[in-house]
Amino acid sequence: MTRVAVDALGGDNAPGEVIVGARAAAAAGIDVTLFGPRGLDTHGLPLVETTGEIDMADKPAEAVRAKPDSSLVAAVRAVADDEADAVVSAGNTGAVLAAGLLHLRRLPGVLRPAIAVPIPARQGPSVLLDAGANADARPEHLLQFAHMGSVFSAELLDVRRPEVRLLSIGEEEGKGNQLTVEAHRLIRDDERINFGGNAEGRDLLRGAADVVVTDGFTGNIALKLLEGTIKELLAELREEIRATASGKLGGLLIRPTARRMRKRFDPATYGGAYLLGLRGLAVIAHGNSGADAIANAIKLAARGVEHGVVDRLAERLPERVGV
Amino acid sequence: MTRVAVDALGGDNAPGEVIVGARAAAAAGIDVTLFGPRGLDTHGLPLVETTGEIDMADKPAEAVRAKPDSSLVAAVRAVADDEADAVVSAGNTGAVLAAGLLHLRRLPGVLRPAIAVPIPARQGPSVLLDAGANADARPEHLLQFAHMGSVFSAELLDVRRPEVRLLSIGEEEGKGNQLTVEAHRLIRDDERINFGGNAEGRDLLRGAADVVVTDGFTGNIALKLLEGTIKELLAELREEIRATASGKLGGLLIRPTARRMRKRFDPATYGGAYLLGLRGLAVIAHGNSGADAIANAIKLAARGVEHGVVDRLAERLPERVGV
Numbered sequence: 001m002t003r004v005a006v007d008a009l010g011g012d013n014a015p016g017e018v019i020v021g022a023r024a025a026a027a028a029g030i031d032v033t034l035f036g037p038r039g040l041d042t043h044g045l046p047l048v049e050t051t052g053e054i055d056m057a058d059k060p061a062e063a064v065r066a067k068p069d070s071s072l073v074a075a076v077r078a079v080a081d082d083e084a085d086a087v088v089s090a091g092n093t094g095a096v097l098a099a100g101l102l103h104l105r106r107l108p109g110v111l112r113p114a115i116a117v118p119i120p121a122r123q124g125p126s127v128l129l130d131a132g133a134n135a136d137a138r139p140e141h142l143l144q145f146a147h148m149g150s151v152f153s154a155e156l157l158d159v160r161r162p163e164v165r166l167l168s169i170g171e172e173e174g175k176g177n178q179l180t181v182e183a184h185r186l187i188r189d190d191e192r193i194n195f196g197g198n199a200e201g202r203d204l205l206r207g208a209a210d211v212v213v214t215d216g217f218t219g220n221i222a223l224k225l226l227e228g229t230i231k232e233l234l235a236e237l238r239e240e241i242r243a244t245a246s247g248k249l250g251g252l253l254i255r256p257t258a259r260r261m262r263k264r265f266d267p268a269t270y271g272g273a274y275l276l277g278l279r280g281l282a283v284i285a286h287g288n289s290g291a292d293a294i295a296n297a298i299k300l301a302a303r304g305v306e307h308g309v310v311d312r313l314a315e316r317l318p319e320r321v322g323v
Numbered sequence: 324m325t326r327v328a329v330d331a332l333g334g335d336n337a338p339g340e341v342i343v344g345a346r347a348a349a350a351a352g353i354d355v356t357l358f359g360p361r362g363l364d365t366h367g368l369p370l371v372e373t374t375g376e377i378d379m380a381d382k383p384a385e386a387v388r389a390k391p392d393s394s395l396v397a398a399v400r401a402v403a404d405d406e407a408d409a410v411v412s413a414g415n416t417g418a419v420l421a422a423g424l425l426h427l428r429r430l431p432g433v434l435r436p437a438i439a440v441p442i443p444a445r446q447g448p449s450v451l452l453d454a455g456a457n458a459d460a461r462p463e464h465l466l467q468f469a470h471m472g473s474v475f476s477a478e479l480l481d482v483r484r485p486e487v488r489l490l491s492i493g494e495e496e497g498k499g500n501q502l503t504v505e506a507h508r509l510i511r512d513d514e515r516i517n518f519g520g521n522a523e524g525r526d527l528l529r530g531a532a533d534v535v536v537t538d539g540f541t542g543n544i545a546l547k548l549l550e551g552t553i554k555e556l557l558a559e560l561r562e563e564i565r566a567t568a569s570g571k572l573g574g575l576l577i578r579p580t581a582r583r584m585r586k587r588f589d590p591a592t593y594g595g596a597y598l599l600g601l602r603g604l605a606v607i608a609h610g611n612s613g614a615d616a617i618a619n620a621i622k623l624a625a626r627g628v629e630h631g632v633v634d635r636l637a638e639r640l641p642e643r644v645g646v
Contacts, residue, residue: 057495122555132492135500169455169543172380177458177540201544202551217500218541220492221524225545228525229552232445233584237560240580247580253573257563261556 001031002302003085005078008036009053009071011090012288015040018090021294028295030302033084035075050074056287060094064102072096077103079280086301088272090285090294097133097275104280107310109317112137113277114145115216115284116152117223120264123207127152130213131273132220142166142183142213144317146193148276149211151316155307162210165199167218173197179215187213230265234258272297274304277317281310324354325625326408328401331359332376332394334413335611338363341413344617351618353625356407358398373397379610383417387425396422402603403427409624411595413608413617420456420598427603430633432640435460436600437468438539438607439475440546443587446530450475451490453536454596455543465489465506465536467640469516471599472534474639478630485533488522490541496520502538510536553588557581595620597627600640604633 006022008015015036023043026032034042038049052070054063064073072091076099078084089096097113106113114130129145129152130137146164153162166184168176173184175198187195199208204226214222237258241251251258272285272293281304285297304310329345331338338359346366349355357365361372375393377386387396395414399422401407412419420436429436437453452472457464469487476485489507491499496507498521510518522531527549537545560581564574574581595608595616604627608620627633 059497122559135492135498135503167544169458169540169547174382175458177538180458180540200551201546201548202554204548205552205555215500217492217503218544221490221541221545222548223524224492225524225527225548226552228523229528229549230556231525232528233553233556233588236445237580237584240584241577244580246576250573250576250578250580253569254564254577255573257560257567257570257573261560261563265556 001029002305003031003033003083004298004301005075005084005087006032006034006294006298007072007075007087007089007091008034008040008042009091011285013290014090017289017291018294019043019045020291021289022298024291024295025298028299030298032298033078035071035078037071048074048078054092054095056092058092058095060092060098063092063095064098073099073103076100076282079282080104085305086281086283088283088285088294088297088301090287090289090297093132093284096282096284100275100278100280100282104278104282107277107279107314107317110277111144112141113275114148115273116149116276117273118157119204119212119226121205121207125157126207126210126212127157128204128212128214128219128223129276130216130219131223132216133275134216136217137179137215139179139182139186142179142215143186143190145213146187146190146195146211147317148313149213150193151312152274152276152309153210155309155312156304157210159210161194163194163196164211164213165196165209167201167212167214167222168198169200171198171200183213234262272300274300274309276309276313279310279314281305324352325628326354326356326406327621327624328398328407328410329355329357329617329621330395330398330410330412330414331357331363331365332414334608336613337413340612340614341617342366342368343614344612345621347614347618348621351622353621355621356401358394358401360394371397371401377415377418379415381415381418383415383421386415386418387421395419396426399423399605400426402605408628409604409606411606411608411617411620411624413610413612413620416455416607419605419607423598423601423603423605427601427605430600430602430637430640433600434467435464436598437471438596439472439599440596441480442527442535442549444528444530448480449530449533449535450480451527451535451537451542451546452599453539453542454546455539456598457539459540460502460538462502462505462509465502465538466509466513468536469510469513469518469534470640471636472536473516474635475597475599475632476533478632478635479626480533482533484517486517486519487534487536488519488532490524490535490537490545491521492523494521494523506536557585595623597623597632599632599636602633602637604628
């Protein structure tokens with residue numbers, strides 16, 4: 001049974017929703033252990049007692065060093081100590097990254113870890129990375145992200161020869177900022193990557209490619225923009241519909257449709273993002289995760305373990321990426 | 324009467340839709356002159372005969388030098404020669420920028436022009452800049468964009484003391500890439516700017532601020548992502564609604580709502596983007612503009628002239644921005 005360590009204090013709705021989500025994942029056959037303070041009512045799930053808490057406003061690297069026994073750091077360390085196969089936290093993303101770098105460490109050959117997020121595109125899920133692990137990137141980082149995304153897509157989404165595109169401001173090779181133009185050349189010249197050229201922002205939700213590569217600054221803005229726009233648009237539609245009687249009736253009739261769309265585009269459906277490039281698997285759930293999102297994040301982590309994502313990356317990256 | 328020079332060959336639907344849009348703008352009281360090949364049927368509008376055409380695939384700076392008598396370059400030059408008060412093109416954005424730099428030249432003190440685009444946010448329009456004039460930027464460019472956006476918002480959107488935010492990956496001052504972190508300090512320390520701190524991608528459509536500042540790479544990706552996501556989501560909703568009988572009826576009832584939303588979020592409603600920082604006014608319309616979008620872009624240009632946007636920038640920038 002796959003063992004997943006869960007940070008009970010991570011996220012806006014912790015610990016309540018985290019515990020409910022963890023129980024749902026346990027009921028689905030995953031060996032879940034919660035990390036949190038003594039006396040926490042886990043409704044029967046095993047608890048590793050921790051002291052201290054890292055919150056959203058803490059400076060990641062400092063907090064991880066200052067609070068080694070916090071729920072977040074202890075849960076990450078459980079993977080390093082082989083007491084768990086993966087860790088899930090809806091807490092401070094930077095702190096999960098910092099704890100991962102400190103305790104799990106990078107896989108050999110990996111320059112920088114990346115956050116990989118599945119996008120619910122119309123043509124099936126595509127993977128966006130880096131969604132925010134590193135705000136500044138060099139071209140060779142983007143090349144590695146292209147490899148990591150390819151492994152992710154092949155192993156977890158069963159795509160046979162994943163097509164990779166580079167997010168830029170025009171499809172032509174010369175379009176982009178310096179970083180993108182140089183990365184384009186590196187990725188294009190690597191024959192082991194199935195490179196489809198540049199993708200533009202407008203293609204992201206339609207399904208630009210199996211793997212969309214960008215730096216963590218652009219990727220994070222793009223991801224939040226996508227989520228915010230979908231949320232805002234559906235909210236606006238609801239509001240407009242309620243404003244008239246015929247609209248209200250129409251809204252009632254299209255409710256199943258609206259609900260299906262909301263669910264499909266809800267980040268909770270995907271649950272979380274993988275932190276790739278470390279010697280252990282970490283899944284970062286949304287800060288505002290409810291119980292469903294937590295349960296899905298734990299399942300995502302278990303799925304990553306079952307597919308041996310870390311081993312696949314370890315096998316392929318050093319061979320695929322010259323460092 | 325405000326004189327607007329229009330590139331008849333710019334955009335995917337040129338010259339047909341451009342001419343129809345130009346006639347609509349002329350009917351609204353604007354003195355429109357078309358720039359295009361001899362023999363073009365302008366339906367009575369004045370034509371300046373040009374030779375050659377710059378297309379979307381042309382390299383901007385090269386094309387502008389190689390084709391000085393093309394419709395795009397000639398229309399821009401008309402503003403430099405005071406034969407027109409503003410120019411509108413739905414053609415190659417880079418070429419409009421290159422022609423502007425060459426023939427109109429930058430206003431004194433301006434380091435880089437910027438493309439300013441109104442975003443139809445829920446809390447009223449906000450201005451995003453730079454939406455793609457420069458793929459790479461330095462912190463002092465972003466400071467200037469903050470000033471230019473403030474002038475735009477005050478003069479054209481009648482906002483009294485426009486709030487400026489910097490697009491980044493977290494609200495805290497230290498969040499962002501190197502460029503953003505340094506720009507944050509510069510903008511914060513300039514007391515003439517009403518700075519509200521960082522904004523995240525998720526806030527863009529809700530209405531993050533009166534002015535949202537970013538580099539041209541991020542801004543262009545953000546803008547296209549916003550447009551693409553809205554389009555894709557509304558298309559998907561339509562498709563889903565058509566799939567069931569009750570959905571079809573419901574769809575019929577909410578049709579006025581859907582139409583209103585489509586219109587509000589349609590880039591054609593706004594018509595175009597201003598190219599700010601030059602000694603003359605240029606409006607860049609969407610490449611896929613139809614007649615309505617062209618007409619709106621021409622009206623936007625005329626409005627910019629009537630509000631003396633170039634003079635306001637000229638007056639305020641050198642005084643406001645230390646170079």
